[in-house]
Amino acid sequence: MSRISRFLSRCISSLYEVYGREAEIYRDPTSGVVIADCRNxxxxxxxxxxxxxxxxxxxRLRLPEALSEAEQxxxxxxxxxxxxxxxxxxxxASHxxxxxTLAATWAEIRERRPDHPGWPTSPTTDTHTATSTQTAASHRP
Structure with missing residues (x-):
């Protein structure tokens, strides 16, 4: 790897670390309000x-100040x-x-998936038919 390509790789990774986050959630240290920064x-x-x-x-977005700490x-x-x-x-921010809420939200997302067993039919069974050239690993779940 040449010096130029190494330098370019470091610049790109540094830019991603600094600017690559699509969203950031933190508490404003001066006002205590929960802030969300996003450019997407x-x-x-x-x-x-x-x-x-x-x-x-x-x-920038923020949570309403009237919410309790637990609700925030x-x-x-x-x-x-x-x-x-x-x-x-x-x-x-870790705090x-x-x-x-983390566990409950992931459970809610899993339950709402169209291929969840609770749904009457799975879209993968209706729209995806296996061909003889497909392997077991290529079947959609």
């Missing part, structure tokens, strides 16, 4: 669905799980994670 419209819609409010800054943690954790599920890299 899909992530913004997820935050709004989880109870975050718009602010005057275009890329629950909404921040719920937003994080939904963002991860939607494939958005999310960074959340804002609620373990019970």
């Amino acid at each position: 419209n899909c992530a913004r819609r997820i935050f709004l669905a989880c109870g975050f409010e718009r602010t005057t800054t275009a890329f 943690k629950a909404r921040a954790t719920q937003a994080m799980v939904h963002l991860f599920h939607a494939s958005h890299y999310t960074d959340i 804002l994670v609620c373990d019970s």
Whole structure:
């Protein structure tokens, strides 16, 4: 590997570490308000669905101040799980994670999957038929 390609690789990885997060959830140290920064419209819609409010800054959302501490943690954790599920890299402050909400939100997402056994039919059985050239590993779950 040449020096130029190593330098380029380091620059790209550094840029990703600094700017690659699609969403970040933290508590503002001066006001104590839970803040969400995101520059992605899909992530913004997820935050709004989880109870975050718009602010005057275009890329910043916040939770209402009237919420209790437990409710703030629950909404921040719920937003994080939904963002991860939607494939958005999310960074959340560790003190804002609620373990019970984390488990409950993942369970809710699993139950809502179309291929969950509780659903009458699975879309994979209706739309995906195996051919003789497919291996067992190529079948959709």
